[in-house]
Amino acid sequence: MCGIVGAIGAMECTPFLLSGLKVLEYRGYDSAGLAVLDASGTLVRARAKGRVSELEARVAEKGAVGNVGIAHTRWATHGVPAERNAHPHISSGLAVVHNGIIENYETLREKLQGLGYEFTSDTDTETIAHLIQACFKGEIGEPAENLFSAVRCAVAQLQGAFALAVVSEEEPDCLVVAREGSPLMLGIADDGHYAASDASALLSVTQRMMYLENGDVARLTRDSITLVDALGQPAQREVITSSLSANAVELGEFNHYMQKEMFEQPQALGNTLEMLSGAGQLQPGIFGAEAQGVFEQVDSVLILACGTSSYAGMTAKYWIEQVAGIACHVEIASEYRYRHSVANPNQLVVVISQSGETADTLAALQHAKSMGHTHTLAICNVPESAIVRETLLRFITRAGPEIGVASTKAFTTQLSALFLLTLLLAKANQRLDEADEKAYLDELRHLPIAVEKVLALEPSIKAWSKHFANKHHALFLGRGRHFPIALEGALKLKEISYIHAEAYPAGELKHGPLALVDADMPVVVVAPNDELLEKLKANMQEVSARGGQLYVFADGGSAVKPSEGVNVLVMPEHYGLLSPVLHVVALQLLSYHVALVKGTDVDKPRNLAKSVTVE
Template structure:
């Protein structure tokens, strides 16, 4: 994995491919490359380790052109970061392939292909695909049938684009378990792993379904399903503009996205309430029938979305008396989950293409749940299309690898979702209206909280030369602490852990000293006095405390404790959304102070489409 762009046109597609790769840089990658069929029907390619700029420099030095081609940004899975392992992978001068995903049976296929005389020059599973397609071309098949036959021999997940000089005007692409979109232009066609890559050349897209293969030329695009039948998929006009992913004057995408949160939260909540209560219809036409059957919820997600799920457990159980379990998607389907009667399965994903979360959803569909539901930011994603109930977050494009506005909009959506589920259990109309008012006030609270940036810059100066940090919270603030620690480690590379504050005595207290900053989230709730006691335990060991405190807690700065007071009192439902914001700003400014790559942190990808 990570990013794919392909094109078939009557013009030179190299600039289109390069620009498409630039627009996919946010996904994270370690190398880049492209291949085209030139005017002499020759397969030509270039690859480079590092940024797309390095590939562009190489092409400036040794230019070539072509009207059909494919390009890729790679995030290493099989084999280290090297030019030999970068995509495209070739089978001699006859086939070039770019590929997202993992081919699980590549070793056995490699042995077979080596027996046929194919030599391998990389450590990748992708090179197997190129040779496999070539082996079928050698039997007399055309590119489309050679690709289709090869797909039947592959186990695993993939999005693939293949070209051959034998058919210099054709490009063939396919997807299974990894996203791929078809772009429809004026006398030209494109494919990409993300529509954002193609916005400069088209706003008309076909979101390919699981198992689809597409046969492209400049003039035509034919989609074939798993059965080999030509099918018609709807063309969707995107509302995004080509500059939707610009930085807008901010130094980094991440900072821009932090400051976009009031609007994103407002968009997520708007038009979803009537007469002071959330509308069931926001989950889809089947919600009115399915929600009364729900007696419990299983939440499955990865990374930041998992932390959102942990917050939702408090919303559902404390607010509505609805039993809830939360599980990491990569673990969920490898045990035998027990599904009590009346349980709803809820998957949370920013992209809707997270491989482990999608696999968990597909496993859940045959496991006896009342229904499946998704909270997601991408309406055309696989997760949305395959779920019974859907609640969109409306965060807009999120380019920074470290999630910010996607997380807070997930929390807002989960607050709304929790009310709808709890409505059919113990949440009465009076409390539902109170919670709705609190939730609708969150965008304004976040706007005020962003004014704490200067205070977080001062904290960041203290953190910049540290190697470890500890984050503490109690109740719903514990998942907020987890998210704060994750943000810090993702972009500053400081080792950070989060614990429930009551667990300090059970091990973490051994780590506390003057060089270990300890961040605490301190809303004024029923656990505040217990949290204060935990903070005293840190001070007694010489630890330096950094506390985000509600103005009603009475916690004030003094030697050994730096306190930033929130702009106003924050209720329990609001606290996870609002307290997250200064922790995002802290992580951002620590990373800036340390000089790391904020938007594209090392070793990470935005959309994790492999297990």
């Protein structure tokens, strides 16, 4: 949450700072601001409540022009969205932008107020600015030799998660950054050096990047990078060349990123499953060289994830237990680390995160490892992320950048990765013969085409959306492995249309939720042609008998017929165990078009941000 960009170089940096903020606006859009050091070395700051477009006008008014600068787009934690709480925060010619949460800021604030520092915001970040200044002046500890030393002094006293970028009038030829818990990376270009909290913000200037590790503090000049690690020792980090291009984060012909990313799903799935091209059987190596022999030791699976990723894990639970014959448990990552659980050294711990920086999931992984779990696997879309670096095994989904806050292609590629895991666990458990393995691999190879056919249903789904426009509540029903898909469908509708939506296993209707059903509550049903279809039809009758309006996504051959109060859309294929992938795409389309009818901000829903890097 929140986005940072910074630059120091030969060129005037304000255009890059603004363009970088626009790319990162999906990470937070309550307020935005930037600070640059002008030609005389004077700090010029511009801030605005709301979107980056509001900031652009302020920047023009202030004449914020310089070769060194930092910028930030905010998702509010401490303090309401307001200009006074927008970053950068300043302390006597020193400016700071910050992602994360400082847990001991109140104690530090009281100490700094005792030293005479005045606070003008409600944020924890202003505490950092004054703390660095106090270190610089020697009011806390010995006087710092330079800005780099002052930042190192300050971060040693911070508790919590943070990524920082700092500039000062005292040293107008440098930019200092630090990272602990929140992602931060450097961009290396011929004309200078850059910093950002997401690689996508750097693509317009460079594809050469350096990912900072926890505890790193770095001093950037136009020509050099000086970096020390958490122990204060000089360190070097690998410079990688990103495979992404600036085009990957542009809208192109689409109206919204969510729309673009839904229609990128066939390609994203094809890229993620590319290793299956021509393969007759699966090898453990797709989860890393260390995977050899690991799956044979596994007697159960624990999946840790949050939000949409947790629904991917819940779907996989059905697959793993049915196909591999291994017990699987799914826990919300933010809850797992705070309860007394029992470690099992033979359990495979799977963490799922689109960004690989999800704070709760990362903390849950670290908790599992502290309890002695050694078989760990990350399923993630970002190869350089913290979660990937902390697990023994990993599978990188190749969804490409996902900018829309409501996850689409990240979810379906996670499902494909989890199905591959299911098959390998089944092989290790001697529950998958050659014929079944070949059949499953053929289905996976066909999956991108099957998703394309679902996307072709968009006009019919769009026609349904007008029936939801004036509704305040909706109910989603599913059974078996499609219950988590109903949960994901309800989440999507909540996220982007602000319609209150809940999902239930359809058999639970009569145990309470049926009391909510009337003609004013649309009931969306995921109805694949599987072993639970007849049970599901009975549940649908319970809704119809009470005047409920049904919207049914049914497989061909399911014999669910449209009638008064029963709207039916026939899916193009029945896809067996992989049917959840197809049905969720239809639910994504429904939520998107309902949001369009209601006129909400599809890509940037209120109160939410994309990358959840705080607890």
